[in-house]
Amino acid sequence: MIRVAIVGQGLVALHFEVGLEKLKHNLISDYGVPLRNLLPYKYSDIEVVAAYDVDESKVGKTIYELAKRYYDAPGEIPGTLKDIVVRRGIHLNSLKGLPFKARGREEEEGYENAVWSIIDEWKSLGVDIVVNVMTTEPVEPVGSLQELHERFKAGDLTASQTYAYMTALYSSKYKNAAFINVIPSPIANDPAYIEFFKESRGVVFGDDGATGATPLTADLLEHMYERNRKVIDIAQFNIGGNTDFLSLNLPERNIMKKITKSAMVSDILGYEAPNYIRPTGYLEPLGDKKFVAMIIEYYSFGEYKDELYIVWRVNDSPALAGLLVDLVRLGKIALDRQQYGTVYEVNAFYMKKPGPHGSKIISKYRAYQQLLQWVGIKDPRY
Amino acid sequence: MIRVAIVGQGLVALHFEVGLEKLKHNLISDYGVPLRNLLPYKYSDIEVVAAYDVDESKVGKTIYELAKRYYDAPGEIPGTLKDIVVRRGIHLNSLKGLPFKARGREEEEGYENAVWSIIDEWKSLGVDIVVNVMTTEPVEPVGSLQELHERFKAGDLTASQTYAYMTALYSSKYKNAAFINVIPSPIANDPAYIEFFKESRGVVFGDDGATGATPLTADLLEHMYERNRKVIDIAQFNIGGNTDFLSLNLPERNIMKKITKSAMVSDILGYEAPNYIRPTGYLEPLGDKKFVAMIIEYYSFGEYKDELYIVWRVNDSPALAGLLVDLVRLGKIALDRQQYGTVYEVNAFYMKKPGPHGSKIISKYRAYQQLLQWVGIKDPRY
Amino acid sequence: MIRVAIVGQGLVALHFEVGLEKLKHNLISDYGVPLRNLLPYKYSDIEVVAAYDVDESKVGKTIYELAKRYYDAPGEIPGTLKDIVVRRGIHLNSLKGLPFKARGREEEEGYENAVWSIIDEWKSLGVDIVVNVMTTEPVEPVGSLQELHERFKAGDLTASQTYAYMTALYSSKYKNAAFINVIPSPIANDPAYIEFFKESRGVVFGDDGATGATPLTADLLEHMYERNRKVIDIAQFNIGGNTDFLSLNLPERNIMKKITKSAMVSDILGYEAPNYIRPTGYLEPLGDKKFVAMIIEYYSFGEYKDELYIVWRVNDSPALAGLLVDLVRLGKIALDRQQYGTVYEVNAFYMKKPGPHGSKIISKYRAYQQLLQWVGIKDPRY
C-alpha cells in the first residue's frame, strides 16, 4: 500500500483523486500514465489518505463534494471519494493576492503547533508520500542546511518549503517518506533540502511537473539538434483560465516559471537560441483547457529558413494528474530501494527543472530511456 | 576521396551540389547535416563527378548553368560547378505524364548499350557512390534475384531499378560501390536487390529520404507513446509547388508515398490509429517551400481529449540535400568496413521506409542513438 | 405557420429539428441563426411536418429515436420530436457507392406513383417549404425547361432534381411552395428550374449552403482586396468524419464541390489567384467536427510577402442547420411577397454558389448588407 497526502486541493489534486478511483474501478483506461502497468506497484496499491488546503470554501468538504462542483468530465464520480475530508493546511500567504478566502492552521494554532499537528496526522494515517500541488508561490532556494533549520525555527519559510521540511522531519522520526514537488518552488533544486532528505532517510522528487508545452518543446529541440538545424528563435505563448494562470498574472509568481524554463534551450541545443517562452495570460472562459501557440524558426541545409508553428489545446490539470500516478509509485520504489535524497533519473523525465541543482536538462526522449533503465523495465515495443 | 554520381539532376541534386561546394569554401555553415563534422570523412573528401538526367533542357548544361536558373538563395554560386556537365541518363518513362521533354540514352543506343556505356563512365571516373534523386516513379519490388536478372535482361525494370542494378554490376566488376536511394522506389526494401548487392560486394541504402513531416510525426508519436497518450486520429496534409508534388498529382505516383507511410503509426504507437497522411496537392507558387498542416488528437489522463495542430513551412529540397552530405560519407564508411548489402542503422534514421524489407519503423530519436553507435561516435553533448 | 418537409434525414436535418424544438422551448439561445429574431416570422412559427429518407435504418423511425442515436449534445431531446416519423423517399441511387442499405419509394411503387404519392402527402400536410439536405450527388444542370419536362417523364433526373421538380408541380397545383437547396446540386443555378418555379408561382433558393471555410475565405479575400494586397496563392484543406466527407471520397461526388468553389476567388479579388480549395479526406474519428487548414500568401506594400495560416475546428452540421432556421422563414417571406423564381439577395449570403446561373460571387459582408435591405430590416447596431 502507498499512502498519499495531498497538499493543495485544486484541480490537479481533483483529477488525480477522481482519476485514480476510476482507474481502480476500471471506469477509464490508464491513458496519460507514462509507465502504465509496468511498475511493481499497481493502481490499486495507491490510496489517498489526506488532503490539505487553506481555501475556506474547500476545508471541511469531501473530495466527492468538490468533484461534483469542479470536475467537468461526464460519467459518475466514485463514491469512495466521500471518505476523504479536506483538512486545513499551512497557509503562510500561499494564496496572497488571489481572490480566495484563505486561512491557515498556523493562524489558529501558531506555526509550530500547526506543523506538529499535521505530522501527527500523517503518523496516524501512515503516510508514505506527500504530493505538493499547491498554487505557484514566489520563493528562492535556501541553500544551506543550517540556514534551513534556522528559517524553519523562525517560521520564515513558504508553505511548500514548510511541507517539504515537515516531510523530512516525519521521515526521520516516524516513517520513511517521499515529498513530490510538482510546482516551481525549488525544493529538489535546493541543496539544503537534498541534504536534509538524505539525513532523514527520505526522498524528494522535483521540481515543476513536466506537462504542457515544455516537454514537447524539449523534444522538438532534440529533433532539431539531431538534424543539426540551427534554431534561430523560439516564441511560445500559454494562456489559460485556471487558478494557475490567474496566479501567474501576479508578476512575482510568473517569474518562477521563467526561471524554470530558461536553461532548457541551451542545454539541449548546445548553444543559446533567442527565446520568449512563458505563461502569457489569464482568460477565464478557456478554463482548464489552455491554448498554447509556438513558433520555431531554424536554418536548414544551405541556410534556408524554415518555420514551424504549433497550436495546442491541452487539458492542463489532467496531464499533471497522470504523471502523479507514476510519481507516487516511483517515490515508494525509491524508498524501498533506500535511494535517499533525490533521483535524477525520475526528475529528468517528470520535471521541468530536474533536481538536484546543477543537473543538465536533457530531452524527454533521452530521459525516458534513463528512466526505464533506473526502474529496471524494458520498453515493451522491443 | 568519395566520388559521387548523381541520378536525377533536379532541385535536390542542385542543393546538394551547390551546398557542398559552399561548405567546402566555408561560405555556409553545415546546418542540416545531421552528423556534421563528426565523421572521419570531411566535406572536402566528397566530389561530385557525374550527374545524369533525361530532361532535354538539362542534358549538356553545366551544374553552374542550372544553378543560375533554379537556385534561389542569395550569394554567389561556386565556379567549380562549371566543371560538371549533365549527361544523358536512362529514361524508361521515368518522367511519363510530366510536362518535360525527355529522352533517354536507351532511346539512342538501346537498353544494354546504354547501361554499359554509363557503367564505363563510372569506371573511368572511379565512382564510389551513386545517389538516386530522380522523380518518384510507380514501381513494385521484384522479389527474387533470379527474376531480377531476368527482368534486367528483358529491359523490364524502371529507371531506378536499372541504376541500382547497374551499381551492383559495377561493384562486382570494377570497384566496390554504394547505391543511395532516397526516393520511394523499393530498392533497399527489395530482397532481390539486397541479395544482389551482397553478392556484388556493394552497399545499398534506402528507401525514401526522411525529410518533411514524416520524421517529425514519428518523433511526435514517440512523444505520445512515452506518456501513454492514446492517439485518436492523425491527419496530415502536404502541398507544394516543386516537381515532386507535380508528379504526386498523378495517382499512380502518389500511391508510392502512401505505402511508405502506412506502417509508421502502428509501429511506433503499438496500435493502429486512424490516420490520413499523404501528399495532398500541387500549387505552383508555393515552389519548393511546401506547406504542411497536421492535427493529432489524443486522450490524456482521465480520457480528456487534447488537440495538437502543426503548421510548417519547410524548404523541401535542401532538407534532403543535407541528409545526402551524410549518406555519401556513410556509404563510403560501409564500403570501407565491407558491410555489404544494407545497413539498417543508417536506413532507420535517414529513410522513411528503412530497408531491409520487414524492418520495424522506430522513432527517429531512437534511430539516432543506434546510428551514433553504429558509426562509433559519442554524442558531443554528453 | 410555416410547414416544412425535410428531404434527407441526416445530421443536418437532425440538428435543425432538435435545435428548432429547443429554441421554441427556450432551451438554447439562437446562436448561429444570422437574422435571429429580426424577421416577422418567429421560431415558433416553423413546424417540421415531414421528413424523407431512403436509408432502411431510418425509415419508420421517429426523429426522437434518431436523435437519441446520433445527436451528441448534452441536455434533453424535446419529446415533441416523437411525432415525426421518417417517411420513405425517392432514392434514384442518391446513396450509390455509400455503405448504407437504401431503398426508394420508386422501387416499390414506380417513379410516377412515388412522385405523386409524396405530393399528395405534402398536400394533406399543407407543406410550404421543402428543404433539401440529402448527401451530395453527382449531377449536371438540365438547361432548358422542355428538356426538364422530358427528363422528368423519362424518370431521368437525380433525387434532388426530382424533389425540386415535385415542389414546382405541387406549387402550381396546390399551394405556393419554396424549395431550399443547400447541397451542391445545381437547382437554383439551373435556368430550367428557375423558369419552372416562376411558372409554378414557387420559389427556389440555392445552391450549396455557405458554411465552413468557404464564406470565411470569401470574407478574408474581401479583406485582402480592400487593402490591395496581392494574393499569391491559397490552399485549403478540409477533413471530417461525417457522411458528407465519406461521400466526397467518391471522386464523382467530390467534383461537385470543386465546381462550387472555383469562381469565388476571381470574383472577389478581381483576378485569378492560384488556389487549391477542396474537401480533402475522410477520417472517421473526427466525426462532425471537421478540421480545416488554410494558407493564404500575399504581397504587402513594397512586395513583401506575408503568410496567413488558419486552423479551424468547426461543427459541420449545426452551422448549416442554423442557416436553415433563416432560410425557411425567408422562403415563406418570398412566397408572401410573390417573388417567384429565386431571390439573389438571399442566395448571395446563404449559398456558396448563389443562383441564378451567372451570378457574381460577392463577399459575405456585402451580401449581408444586401440581404438586410431585401428583407427590409436595419442593422440593430447602428
Add this chain to the structure above:
Amino acid sequence: MIRVAIVGQGLVALHFEVGLEKLKHNLISDYGVPLRNLLPYKYSDIEVVAAYDVDESKVGKTIYELAKRYYDAPGEIPGTLKDIVVRRGIHLNSLKGLPFKARGREEEEGYENAVWSIIDEWKSLGVDIVVNVMTTEPVEPVGSLQELHERFKAGDLTASQTYAYMTALYSSKYKNAAFINVIPSPIANDPAYIEFFKESRGVVFGDDGATGATPLTADLLEHMYERNRKVIDIAQFNIGGNTDFLSLNLPERNIMKKITKSAMVSDILGYEAPNYIRPTGYLEPLGDKKFVAMIIEYYSFGEYKDELYIVWRVNDSPALAGLLVDLVRLGKIALDRQQYGTVYEVNAFYMKKPGPHGSKIISKYRAYQQLLQWVGIKDPRY
C-alpha cells in the same frame, strides 16, 4: 503636389519613402495601397521634403544611406533618396528607456526656439502634410483647448503632441496643413486638438494606424456577428523584433496599445466578450516580420463550440507604409475640400482608434464602404 514631412525616421518611414520612390519609377506594383490609383492625386504627386529624428545615428544621414543600412528587400534603392537629409527633431524623452543615443533640438535651442525653427523649415519647404510615425510614447489626452495652449507654453507636452500642435500653428499662420497620426498617442481622439485644428483650418487624422491583427480581428468579429455566433473568448498574441516591440516591452508604453484595442470587441459584437489582445513580447531575430497567434472560440447553432486559430507572419512596417500612401493623399483632399478638424470616414478605415473621441469602432468592411462614399469613388468591381 503634396509636400510631406516625416516625424520619426524609423522603419515605417523608410518603407514609405523607398516604396514611394519605387512606385514612381514603376519598380514595384502598388500592392498594399488600399485606394490604389483611384484617387485624384497620383503617386507622383507625393514628395517627401523633410524627415525628422532624434537618434544620433540617423540625424544628418540621407534616407539613401539609412535605406542601405536597414532596408532588406532585394532590388536597387532609388538614388533620389540621396536628396533628403534627416533633420534633428523634437525629443522630449520620446526615446526614453530605449537603447538609442538621442538628442533633441530643444536640448540645443530650447523648446520654443526649436518649435519655431522647425515651423520655419516647413514654411520654406511648403509642407502640406506632417506624418507622425515615431515610436509609441506614453501619453494622455489633454482635453481642453485652453489647457493645451497652457501646456504648450509650459513645454509640458510629449513629442507627438508638440508636433501636432506645431502643425496646427503652422496651418493657421502659413499654409493649411494636415497632421497624420498613425501611432497610439491620442491626438485625433483629443477634443482639444480637434478644436485647435478646426480653428487653424487644418486637418488631423488618427489615431494608431490599422495594420496587423487588429483590422483582421475587426473583420473576423463582424463575420461572427453576421452569423449570430456567440464569441466566447479571444486571445491574441503579437511578438516581433523591431523597435516598436522593443518599446512595448516598457510597461508604460504597452498600456497605450491596450487602450487602443479595448473598445473594438464590444463595439462590433454588441456585447462584451472576454479577451486578451495585446502585443506580447520582443524577440530580436523575428525582426520586422512579426508573429501573430490568435484563438477565437464561439458558439454555433445548438450551442456547439467551434474554435478558430490564426497564425500570421506579417511584415509590420511595410503594411503601415502602404496606408500612408493613401493617407497623405486623403489629407490633401480633406484640405482641398476645407473639411477642417478630422474626418471620421477616413479614420474609421485606416485607424485602430478612429477619432474623434467617442467614435464607434466599426468593422473595416463597413468602414471601407463609407470611405469610398466619402472620397466619392465607386468600387471598380461592381
